[in-house]
Amino acid sequence: MIRTRRISYQDGSLELRRRANGPDVWLLRYRERLPGGTVARRGELIGTTEEYPTKAAASREAARRRFEINSLNPRGKEATFDALIDRYVAEEMPARFSTRRAYSAYLNNHIRPRWGNSSVADVNNPLAVRQWLRGLKLASKSKAHVRTIMRRLFDCAMLWGLLDLARNPMELVRIEGVTKRGLEPTVLTVEQFHKLLEKIDEEPFRTMVLTAMCLGLRCSELLGLKWKDFDWEHLTILVERAIVAGRVDAVKTKYSKSRVPLDPQLAEVLLNWKRRSAFSTPDDWAFASPFTGGQKPYSSWGVQQRRIQPAAKAAGLTGRIGWHTFRHTYRSWLDETGAPMKVQQELMRHASIQTTMNIYGAAMTNSKRQANSAVVRMALKA
Numbered sequence: 001m002i003r004t005r006r007i008s009y010q011d012g013s014l015e016l017r018r019r020a021n022g023p024d025v026w027l028l029r030y031r032e033r034l035p036g037g038t039v040a041r042r043g044e045l046i047g048t049t050e051e052y053p054t055k056a057a058a059s060r061e062a063a064r065r066r067f068e069i070n071s072l073n074p075r076g077k078e079a080t081f082d083a084l085i086d087r088y089v090a091e092e093m094p095a096r097f098s099t100r101r102a103y104s105a106y107l108n109n110h111i112r113p114r115w116g117n118s119s120v121a122d123v124n125n126p127l128a129v130r131q132w133l134r135g136l137k138l139a140s141k142s143k144a145h146v147r148t149i150m151r152r153l154f155d156c157a158m159l160w161g162l163l164d165l166a167r168n169p170m171e172l173v174r175i176e177g178v179t180k181r182g183l184e185p186t187v188l189t190v191e192q193f194h195k196l197l198e199k200i201d202e203e204p205f206r207t208m209v210l211t212a213m214c215l216g217l218r219c220s221e222l223l224g225l226k227w228k229d230f231d232w233e234h235l236t237i238l239v240e241r242a243i244v245a246g247r248v249d250a251v252k253t254k255y256s257k258s259r260v261p262l263d264p265q266l267a268e269v270l271l272n273w274k275r276r277s278a279f280s281t282p283d284d285w286a287f288a289s290p291f292t293g294g295q296k297p298y299s300s301w302g303v304q305q306r307r308i309q310p311a312a313k314a315a316g317l318t319g320r321i322g323w324h325t326f327r328h329t330y331r332s333w334l335d336e337t338g339a340p341m342k343v344q345q346e347l348m349r350h351a352s353i354q355t356t357m358n359i360y361g362a363a364m365t366n367s368k369r370q371a372n373s374a375v376v377r378m379a380l381k382a
Contacts, residue, residue: 014046014055014062023048026058028065060086079162081123081153082116088156098220098244106146110136111153120162124154126172133175144175185328186319190378193329196321199311204287205303207273212323214266214376216330216348219300219323220244221251227274228282235262239349243297258349261369263376333378339371347372 013029026046044065052058063083085107093100114132115123123129129150133143151170157163188196193213200206212222220242229238236259242249251257262270274280279288288294304322312321327348334344347368 014059016049016055023050025049026052026055026062028062079120080116081118081120082112084120084153084157084160084162085112085116087160088153092152092156095250097247097249098242101245102145103149106142106149110138110146111149120157124157124163124169126169129169130173133173140175147173147175186321186325187332188317188321188325188329190333192315192317193379194381195315196308196311196317199314200307202307203276204273204298205307207269208287208298208303209308209326210269210379211266212326213330213379214263215260215372216327216334216375217260218242218327219304220249222323223285223287223297223300224248224251225286226282227280227284227286229286230262230267230270231259232262232267232271235264235267236260237262243300246296246299258346260347260349261372263369263373265380266376269380330375333375334371337371337374339374340367343367343371 015027015029017025017027025048028044028046030042046058046061136143147170151168154168154170158165200209221239223243224241238259240257242251279294284294285297287297289296289298300323309321331348
């Protein structure tokens with residue numbers, strides 16, 4: 001009779017090792033069975049107390065490391081969902097800052113509190129997850145984002161051997177009302193926009209609003225503009241970065257990174273601001289904040305709360321008026337000019353034409369310029 005030796009799951013133990021020089025370090029101690037049957041004690045450095053100030057923080061990193069130590073162990077399926085999340089954050093989280101920030105909020109505010117202490121195998125229950133999602137006090141679109149993150153976590157669990165390869169359980173979970181918009185976006189008429197603009201007479205806020213309206217930029221892209229992005233000779237602007245929560249980030253999609261036409265009249269407005277600005281070198285932000293010595297642009301939230309919304313109220317406008325109002329309005333005004341849908345898609349820099357309409361064909365530069373200039377005329381009353 002051949003006797004097989006059961007592989008034990010290595011939980012290991014976390015210990016703090018004092019050092020005479022430098023910060024103390026956290027070590028994960030565990031045993032490894034060698035081919036000859038002997039057992040060797042191993043130690044893996046988790047990090048210093050500067051990286052992980054508390055034992056709880058070090059324990060979470062140690063839980064992630066246990067995945068690798070027990071990668072061939074069937075009992076690896078007993079790992080907690082918290083540990084799965086930690087490894088996902090360390091190895092698979094999207095790189096874009098705004099996406100990471102949104103994912104972290106969903107993970108820490110909703111997924112961890114409910115499922116963190118459960119084993120990965122126990123969470124592999126689509127009915128339980130669906131009931132939990134339905135009970136969350138979130139909009140349908142936000143619930144869909146949570147489901148997407150859960151799906152990615154289960155994909156990783158199968159990749160790392162914590163679950164058997166099978167159909168992802170999140171494919172069985174449906175979220176009702178995802179495609180329905182909770183509130184219709186506010187779209188301004190030409191007259192309403194000019195009433196709003198009349199109440200914004202201070203620079204650079206007036207130029208910021210005009211630029212947003214004339215180009216349909218997202219506010220993060222508007223604030224991410226530097227003077228070197230403007231090609232005054234060929235009348236184009238390169239949109240290649242965004243500012244999110246005061247940090248430089250990538251634009252939303254690869255289609256968002258593009259050159260957009262710069263109408264001569266809007267170019268004159270921007271050049272007038274550049275001449276007045278204390279920050280006008282090529283590497284300066286186009287809308288640099290003097291409160292940071294030009295090191296950062298103005299805060300989109302601050303301008304919206306202190307300039308745009310008070311101006312909208314003073315102009316007697318109703319509805320939710322903010323930065324994205326100008327993007328929605330730009331799209332509507334393009335429609336009024338009779339611009340082809342493919343031209344509208346390229347000016348809006350949508351990733352898919354389905355976001356605008358399902359029409360195919362290449363948009364020529366002249367077509368885009370004409371459509372954009374028509375909107376600029378409306379915004380500038382020319």
